[in-house]
Amino acid sequence: MNDSVNIKVAGFGGQGVMMFGQMLAYAATEEELFALWVPSYGPETRGGTANCSVIVAKKPINSPVFQKADRLVAFNLPSLEKFRDKVEKNGIVLYNSSLIKEPGAISASTVLAVPANDVALSLGNIQVANMVMLGAFLEVTGMFLPATVEHILQKLLGERKAHLMPINLAAIAAGRDLVKNGASSHA
Amino acid sequence: MNDSVNIKVAGFGGQGVMMFGQMLAYAATEEELFALWVPSYGPETRGGTANCSVIVAKKPINSPVFQKADRLVAFNLPSLEKFRDKVEKNGIVLYNSSLIKEPGAISASTVLAVPANDVALSLGNIQVANMVMLGAFLEVTGMFLPATVEHILQKLLGERKAHLMPINLAAIAAGRDLVKNGASSHA
Amino acid sequence: MPKGKLTFDYDHCKGCGLCVTFCPVHILYQDKNAMNNQGYNLIRVTDEDKCIACATCAVMCPDSIITVEVRK
């Protein structure tokens, strides 16, 4: 990992964007890295898009805002549109190809099309699309130990949602597999 | 009249202290002098003593407060006590001898004992005690033309209280007479 | 009938006259010739023997000026 990684996660409200970002921050904290999670807390009403920033670093984090992201995870087209120009040249972009059919040109060194919704549906629960994406993200970035992620997931689901652990893990695994098997990417 | 005269009027609430002071200010304004009337607006509740300051001057008035008064009019003992030390050496003090039986030493060049309540009662209305005092004050200070004072009185009483004009004028006259006839004074 | 004895905290009387108004046997009055420090007339009893110690005057006095004792 670099000394510091700036990550942007964006999508529709309800797509699990915030939880995606928080899982990264929790995992970083558990691995004794520094982490900062910043939501863009939108209008007091619902709807529209949601996004958050995560910074993971080996030393204390100063500025909570960054100009360009090292990694962008876009769950829908409006989000991709909004942040496509705010990615570092050598950055990594993952987008939800279930919803984004025509991503257009993206100038980043790695671009991954992840059919997150489709995979989640095939697993039987559209809600875990974000975990599919997370799996792909973890695999392509090489961040965090699988055990850390699993532990965090357990913590976040808590007792009340413990029964959802298997499908979430399956989704993460499926996401990882997509990358291992070479999800459509261009450099 | 001096270039500027500082006057303090003090007594119980209800003794007509404020009106006394305002009449001086109105009279001064009518005679094209400069005047400033400052009430000590007490606690929001009633009772206790009331006092006001009046400055009458030939040129614009600056400070609205003064250290020592040139003239003090004290309607009761607590008021005399409060302000006795705040009179110029060459000042004039009038006190209501109907209520103040033992005025004690007063260091001012002229001190007039005015039995204002008694005179007012003898005129048939205790309410005009302040006018008795005003008459004495005007006479001893030589301030303002009688016509001015009469005019102001008329204005202040208005139509609704026009019937009180005679007794008020009689009270002023009685006050003047006290001075003319040498009300008990010491120098 | 019990008989009453009244004590006034004259310094703090405000001369409102409510005691006078409410005394059922009409034995209280305001003394025009006596005044406390605040300039209020003092309350006097015409004939304390007529006082029935009902304490109405004291109860109605807003300033708790009056103490009523029962003479035995």
Add this chain to the structure above:
Amino acid sequence: MPKGKLTFDYDHCKGCGLCVTFCPVHILYQDKNAMNNQGYNLIRVTDEDKCIACATCAVMCPDSIITVEVRK
């Protein structure tokens, strides 16, 4: 019975389904395969001929998405 013709302002539909719920003749449904820009599924009519132009769907639609015309 009058017959109705429905027009949807699809872009602003929020897919709440109240129109579907309240249609008395049950001819409305959400098309899982079509989505507007906001990610909401579009409302379709199974059989417009059955529409009685009662406008219940339109009245209950919080977002004024539906226009109902009466076919003559």
Add this chain to the structure above:
Amino acid sequence: MANKVLMKGNEAIALAAVKGGVEAYFGYPITPQNEVSEYLSKYMFEQGRVFLQAESEVAAINMVYGAAASGKRVMTSSSSPGIALKQEGISYLAGSELPAVIVSVMRGGPGLGGIQPSQADYYQATRGGGNGDYHTIVFAPESIQETVDVMKEAFDVADYYRNPVMVLVDGLIGQMMEAVDFNRPVTKRFLPPKDWAAGGMNGHSGRNTICSLYLDPYELEAHNLKLQKKYQAAIQNETKFELVNMEDPDYVIVAYGTMARVVRSAIEILTKKKLNVGMIRPISVWPFPKAPFKAINRNCKGILVCEMSLGQMLDDVRIMNNGALPVGFFGRAGGIVPEPEEVVDAILHFEQRRVD
């Protein structure tokens, strides 16, 4: 003085508002400014204009907000804790760019404090307690005449900038009586019609909305920058002050309102003592005058700030002085109007008064 009438400050404020074209007044009782509303309760009624005693200061400022937003000339008045309660409303007025006149008659604080004259609400007036980067234009006159002049003009200034304007006096100015001429001319300003007002669409073309909400931070920033531009214009055009004896002073005193009058008397006494003391008297305290500070002769020995508070305008003087001259402070608190002799003494012992 033929045209002058002797009047209580608060009543003069009320009458001046009428002369300034006030169409509606909303207020809540508080000493020492009650005569403003008492006067208007009768006079506005007679004039067929609106007077309403609100249920609270919060309600009053929001009634003002409604009347201003719908295009009327409107005012309120209050005193220290009452002005505190109006802060949210004042911030909204500024944010929604609404003109209104707020009269603040200061009494001693903090909290319930007392009811004697004070100048301890200078921060409250010039820094506000409302949220955000806004400014209220604040005039702080020293006499009833000047209060009347400033009141009349305040409505025009408010309309011109579409911004709240405060007239800030201490309780003494509100309570005292002085002769005043109501017919002095007001600076003419070009005031465009209020075609932005939301008073019903048949009053204008198109639909008008009034609001201070901009959820998008870039829009909100643009809105703020627009407000700042107005504030810059106000700094250019509305800064008001008087210079007294400022040719070549040994010391300069800075004072406003009643305190400035006391200082005038002190200067007379000091002149007799052969000490040449000048005064910068801000009439607008926001915008606060800058030029006269730059113009002070450099051999002046120091600046004494005098307030009926424990030092609030002092901040502005230090900013404007910017280290050029030694600064000292003299103040009384709690509702005491100092006597001229106290100011004289402070000048004579300036070194002990130094705050820098």
Add this chain to the structure above:
Amino acid sequence: MANKVLMKGNEAIALAAVKGGVEAYFGYPITPQNEVSEYLSKYMFEQGRVFLQAESEVAAINMVYGAAASGKRVMTSSSSPGIALKQEGISYLAGSELPAVIVSVMRGGPGLGGIQPSQADYYQATRGGGNGDYHTIVFAPESIQETVDVMKEAFDVADYYRNPVMVLVDGLIGQMMEAVDFNRPVTKRFLPPKDWAAGGMNGHSGRNTICSLYLDPYELEAHNLKLQKKYQAAIQNETKFELVNMEDPDYVIVAYGTMARVVRSAIEILTKKKLNVGMIRPISVWPFPKAPFKAINRNCKGILVCEMSLGQMLDDVRIMNNGALPVGFFGRAGGIVPEPEEVVDAILHFEQRRVD
């Protein structure tokens, strides 16, 4: 980082308050600080302490007043317009010498404004909008860790001075998550028992009364001078700041809170550009640090004030700098958190940023 937990700022504030011994919380919902009360609504209940959602900000601060006056550790939290509504209450707390902690999570203004992070309530916090000569002690931390540390200490400071203490953060600190250690030690202070509190006479000897009313101006002045004495002590003892890279800087930046973090990153970039830039970071904004300004090397080329507002702390810097060095300003408004590059640019073009 073993003892650290990742937590949202607002929730960390809530938990820190509990660790600081808060016995009662009263508040009213407003974005972006709702998580404070949401967290406490559960946690205080579990702890057998008091949580109550008030009907308004005005009610909340007055519930705080009641709990404080009767001797309890108490707090409230709110955001910009909500803090505006609390101003009368804060002035009363100060006037009645009552300890309480007020958390202000700033959003964009004026008026309703927006809900993105801002620092435009600096005046509101440090100058207040309440009436009278009072001060609120205000801490403005830059990270969740520092917020937690400051929160815990705030209750002791409030008790020590019998004065309200404000913890001032922008919405970003409230909303973001960062790892934090709740067990860092708090400076020990000797806190006498609250034998002044009016919580019923069987809790103490004699009869206690709490009030801020002094009708006699001399008494009110004496009361004010007593308060000032406390404020002087607070200036002596509670001024907190951090110096970054201040050995021999070419420029000095002054910034607090989130803005200071951005400045840290900017300094790193500038260092790479071989420009030596230091930072004075006030942690207490009232009392505002003075000493570090006096200590700046005179060959420093200027001071750049950076705020997420259009210039409010700027006043304090100008007062403390007192003309010694050129002062410049960089700020963004409306809820925008500037990027480090913007600060870099402002330093590189310092002359264009000059405000003096």
Add this chain to the structure above:
Amino acid sequence: MDIKYQKSKGLTDKPLSYCPGCTHGIIHKLVAESLEELGLLDRTVGVASVGCSVFSYEFFNCDMIQCPHGRAAAVATGIKRTHPDGIVFTYQGDGDLASIGIAETIHAANRGENITIIFVNNAVYGMTGGQMAPTSLIGQKTTTSPMGRDAHMHGNPIHIAEMFSQIDGVAYLERCSVFNLRQVRNAKAAIKKAFTYQKEGRGFTMVELLSTCPVNWGKTPQDALKWVEEDMTKVFPLKVFKDAGVETHE
């Protein structure tokens, strides 16, 4: 073809900002249609309060003034007193009206201000994320009553209409809902009557509308309507509380 139903001219083109299925939208339509049908749009000034309906100043096709949280009735008073011929209404949530703004609302009612209050009671603070409102039901879980509202700790739900029925200045006061077509029709009639009374200068009029907040209640829009019908109306009975036009009132 005849148009049987289309979007009211009383609404602007701006898409509503409410969550899917939120009945704020239905209530907006009723207000808009009433003003349109009564021909009042161009003499009306609406007051948008703070709550999810804060953006209503963008939705109603008349002059609109957005105002501080809770103060809509005072703002409306300022407008109406200076524009006695205008039609002035406020649109307020339960947090806005029943909690922070109750003083302003009561006093406007007590003065008999000739204005109309549209009071949207959804038993929760919608905009700020679902905190307890004074109207929340006993047992209702909210973000600030995580164990459910408890009468002993939080008091009972406040009955605004019941309280206001005791105020002389009130000319018309009804509690309605919009959970089905019949209720919607009835609610519209009430709103129209309120505006008509205002036009006639009869005094203070208020329509309380039980509304949904699917998002913060954690329910589907459909279940939310059911909750209104089955739970809310038990606590807040639908009825006319006062009608100055009907002299039979007690």
Add this chain to the structure above:
Amino acid sequence: MDIKYQKSKGLTDKPLSYCPGCTHGIIHKLVAESLEELGLLDRTVGVASVGCSVFSYEFFNCDMIQCPHGRAAAVATGIKRTHPDGIVFTYQGDGDLASIGIAETIHAANRGENITIIFVNNAVYGMTGGQMAPTSLIGQKTTTSPMGRDAHMHGNPIHIAEMFSQIDGVAYLERCSVFNLRQVRNAKAAIKKAFTYQKEGRGFTMVELLSTCPVNWGKTPQDALKWVEEDMTKVFPLKVFKDAGVETHE
């Protein structure tokens, strides 16, 4: 000799600051006597509001807290919630409670705060010099209603007790007066009952007391009492509005 009547131990030695004949003084005595007789003085915290009774913190012989205008019920809530075993009361005028402070009072009542409100209604703002209060009678001339209160312009007098009778959290609510001995006795019984209910934890209790303001009414103390008896009680009928101890309440 037995003492039949003397100044209550519930009052301090400080002379009252009220005008001659003002019945604030009588009401003070009743509160003081009630607390004394119930043996509650040393666990009581009183809240003095802003109005002529602002100085009551100097008069009641218990711990006292003076608070901002209108906010006494919120302050009392802060005390009571943190001192559940204390007895907490407020003493408030009609300007304080019915005007600026109505929100705080209603919400304390609605939450059923276990506190006692002594509400002194003299139909005017006494302390500030006689301005109109929301309780001023129709036709009453005040310094801000110089032509007399007019229903059309100012609304009708607000009926606090009537409104509060609709609030669930209220355990006891009575309107009394002190215009003669019988009324004084009755008022004392009401105040004692309110404190007793508080002691028993029954919830919110309030006693409204019609009181005089001879100075601002421009009447002698005697005529002022007559005006209460003859004019005020017509508008503000004396009665028990709610009594949780009596289960017959409607």
